[in-house]
Amino acid sequence: MGAVLVFCEVSGTAIRTASLHAVTAARTLATAHGGPVVAVIIGQGVGAAAGDVARYADRVLVFDDARLAAPLAETHAPLLAGAVKTAGATAVVGTATSTGKDVLPRAAALLGAGMASDVIRVDGTNKFRRPAYAGNALADVEIASPIVVISVRQTAFPAAPPAAAAGQVEAGAPGTIDALGAEVVGVHATQSARPDLGEAKIVVSGGRGMKAGENFKILEELTDLLGGALGASRAACDAGMVPNDLQVGQTGKIVAPQLYIAVAISGAIQHLAGMKGSKVIVAINKDGEAPIFQVADYGLVATWESAIPALIAEVKKLKASAG
Amino acid sequence: MKILVTCKRVPNPEQKLKLAGGKLDLTGATWQINTFDEYAVETALRLTEKGKGGERSGEVVAVAIGPKEVSQQLRGVLAMGADRGLLIAGDDAALDADAVARILAKVVEREKPDLVILGKQTVDGDSNQVGQLLAGLLGWPQATFLATIRLAADGKSATTTREVDAGVEEKRVRLPAVVTVDLRIIAKKAVRNEALAGPDAEWEETQRYASLKGIMAAKKKEIKELTPAELGATVTPLVRVVSLEAPPARKAGARVGSVEELVAKLHNEAKVI
Numbered sequence: 001m002g003a004v005l006v007f008c009e010v011s012g013t014a015i016r017t018a019s020l021h022a023v024t025a026a027r028t029l030a031t032a033h034g035g036p037v038v039a040v041i042i043g044q045g046v047g048a049a050a051g052d053v054a055r056y057a058d059r060v061l062v063f064d065d066a067r068l069a070a071p072l073a074e075t076h077a078p079l080l081a082g083a084v085k086t087a088g089a090t091a092v093v094g095t096a097t098s099t100g101k102d103v104l105p106r107a108a109a110l111l112g113a114g115m116a117s118d119v120i121r122v123d124g125t126n127k128f129r130r131p132a133y134a135g136n137a138l139a140d141v142e143i144a145s146p147i148v149v150i151s152v153r154q155t156a157f158p159a160a161p162p163a164a165a166a167g168q169v170e171a172g173a174p175g176t177i178d179a180l181g182a183e184v185v186g187v188h189a190t191q192s193a194r195p196d197l198g199e200a201k202i203v204v205s206g207g208r209g210m211k212a213g214e215n216f217k218i219l220e221e222l223t224d225l226l227g228g229a230l231g232a233s234r235a236a237c238d239a240g241m242v243p244n245d246l247q248v249g250q251t252g253k254i255v256a257p258q259l260y261i262a263v264a265i266s267g268a269i270q271h272l273a274g275m276k277g278s279k280v281i282v283a284i285n286k287d288g289e290a291p292i293f294q295v296a297d298y299g300l301v302a303t304w305e306s307a308i309p310a311l312i313a314e315v316k317k318l319k320a321s322a323g
Numbered sequence: 324m325k326i327l328v329t330c331k332r333v334p335n336p337e338q339k340l341k342l343a344g345g346k347l348d349l350t351g352a353t354w355q356i357n358t359f360d361e362y363a364v365e366t367a368l369r370l371t372e373k374g375k376g377g378e379r380s381g382e383v384v385a386v387a388i389g390p391k392e393v394s395q396q397l398r399g400v401l402a403m404g405a406d407r408g409l410l411i412a413g414d415d416a417a418l419d420a421d422a423v424a425r426i427l428a429k430v431v432e433r434e435k436p437d438l439v440i441l442g443k444q445t446v447d448g449d450s451n452q453v454g455q456l457l458a459g460l461l462g463w464p465q466a467t468f469l470a471t472i473r474l475a476a477d478g479k480s481a482t483t484t485r486e487v488d489a490g491v492e493e494k495r496v497r498l499p500a501v502v503t504v505d506l507r508i509i510a511k512k513a514v515r516n517e518a519l520a521g522p523d524a525e526w527e528e529t530q531r532y533a534s535l536k537g538i539m540a541a542k543k544k545e546i547k548e549l550t551p552a553e554l555g556a557t558v559t560p561l562v563r564v565v566s567l568e569a570p571p572a573r574k575a576g577a578r579v580g581s582v583e584e585l586v587a588k589l590h591n592e593a594k595v596i
Contacts, residue, residue, distance in 0.1 A: 072494075073455065073458070073467075074464050077459060098485075098487035098489075099488070101451055101455075101467070101468075102455060102465075102468075103455075104455075105420070105451075105453075105455035105456050106458060106459040108456065108459070109421075109456040109457075109458075109459025109460050110459050113561070114419065114421060114560075115452060116562060117450045117451055117452060118451075127565075131570070132447065132448055132449050133336070133340055134336060134449065136340050136570070137340055137342060137347065137568065137569065137570070138567070138568055138570050139564050139566070139567050140564070140566045141562050141563065141565060142563050142565050143561060143562050144560075144561050144562070144563065145561045179464075180462070180497065181480070181496065182464035182465075182466070182494065182495070182496045182497065182500075183495050184493065184494050185493040185495050186492075187487075187491070187493070188493070189490040190489065190491075226596060234506065237506070237507075238506060244486050244505070244506070244507055245488070245490065251359075251443070251444065251446075251505070251506065259589070259593070259595040259596065269336060269337070270336070270446075276570075279595070280589070280593045280595050281573075282585065282589070293575060293578075294573075294575045295573045296575065296576055297576035298576055298577060298578075298579050298593075299577070299579065300578070300579050300581075301578065302582075307582055310583075311582050311586065314582050314585075314586040315586060315596065318586060318596065
């Protein structure tokens with residue numbers, strides 16, 4: 001039986017939280033495959049994070065090279081596929097982040113491996129459960145190829161705790177690196193002091209009913225008061241009110257916070273697919289018939305114009321009394 | 324500029340799924356083109372136009388894999404303005420992303436396009452794999468989840484922006500390349516071929532709908548039918564769906580009468596604030 005490779009993304013000297021969820025899935029899969037968990041990190045200067053990654057894996061393979069500075073699928077996928085061969089791995093796991101979604105299928109193609117995306121449960125060496133049809137169906141899939149590749153849905157697996165003993169760190173030999181004429185010209189990072197949408201304990205989302213981008217300011221005030229992250233429905237993103245990276249839904253981010261507050265969101269199937277896993281859902285909508293109320297634990301029929309200022313005042317009062 | 328676009332048919336996502344005995348019952352389903360593929364077609368058309376409604380230059384070839392009935396969706400894409408169609412015979416339920424990518428790779432060998440544009444995912448399988456698999460099989464560069472694309476005047480490269488977890492990434496790829504498009508791609512100024520359209524060129528903020536003229540013209544356009552075998556593709560799906568079931572339903576909770584009651588319940592009952 002083979003090793004399980006886990007594609008880990010790093011930030012500075014630490015593993016990205018998103019990748020810790022993949023490590024958990026990799027651990028489960030490694031039990032089935034009867035091999036070790038081998039973490040692979042790729043980039044420029046990623047060696048600095050190797051020590052942190054080693055706390056979670058049995059081995060760490062580091063590809064640290066100036067030509068790997070940008071997260072290009074063209075350069076990363078062949079290294080990942082090559083690492084499968086050298087580690088004698090029979091499975092590759094990664095988180096369905098924007099990089100994971102870009103790199104993992106390309107690696108699967110190079111390996112001739114079948115891939116299951118957005119896995120929410122590991123049921124054996126090659127059996128996985130994943131959502132389809134905007135989360136309206138759960139598919140149990142079986143992969144027939146000798147090597148299996150999966151991307152996991154971050155919210156479906158807990159973050160891995162450090163292992164009892166740190167793994168061995170080894171430098172991988174990148175060999176020929178060919179970006180095939182692809183290059184990252186620049187990255188315009190979103191500057192936000194708020195927690196990451198995927199990690200936040202509280203998410204406040206606005207929909208088309210917010211009418212204009214400037215009206216999201218009041219949602220931001222509520223979000224910051226609660227220490228949460230701001231989200232939006234696809235309709236609000238489509239209308240250009242807020243950037244698309246705030247989109248929660250089938251084609252955006254999947255969230256599962258402790259508290260999800262949907263404001264002026266009707267609750268289209270594709271939005272529900274992104275937030276149905278939340279522990280407590282609050283819906284505030286002026287239309288009492290809106291489908292969002294069918295999944296809400298607490299529903300308030302009201303306009304956002306009246307409800308949100310009152311909600312802010314009430315939360316402030318609560319915080320003041322908690323002192 | 325020759326562009327290949329994919330159009331998969333999907334069951335109408337607004338219809339309730341009929342799930343029973345671990346299977347999805349699609350009898351009586353109405354089918355439509357996958358929304359993101361429709362955006363891919365719109366992108367391809369804009370890249371071959373001298374501005375909105377302007378003269379066209381280049382060729383847009385639409386490819387679908389599925390049963391004969393998919394010609395209906397292909398005809399719709401031809402009515403939008405695509406030049407010709409390819410219909411590859413296949414049973415859409417039995418194909419996995421790998422098989423689709425292998426078939427498309429053979430289509431690419433045959434058609435030799437400068438650019439392949441796909442939707443970033445289909446809204447039934449939700450796998451988000453085919454574009455990346457295809458690029459990997461071809462050894463071509465890829466740019467996924469595009470918000471914008473600009474083709475260089477010399478036709479040798481494309482500069483794109485992609486919405487990634489950290490923000491917006493600007494990626495340039497050499498052609499030929501595979502790209503997949505996200506919903507922002509239909510914004511007014513998201514797509515431009517520098518060889519054909521100036522910086523002021525803009526389109527409607529939506530995918531175009533077929534005009535009567537387009538529908539009439541589409542009737543005369545060619546849809547060539549082929550089998551995977553004729554293309555030299557072997558179709559052995561690697562991923563099999565063993566069963567499909569409905570997720571546990573979430574029960575609707577209680578209505579609250581006021582903001583005060585809501586906050587009290589969230590604090591005392593749910594204990595989340």
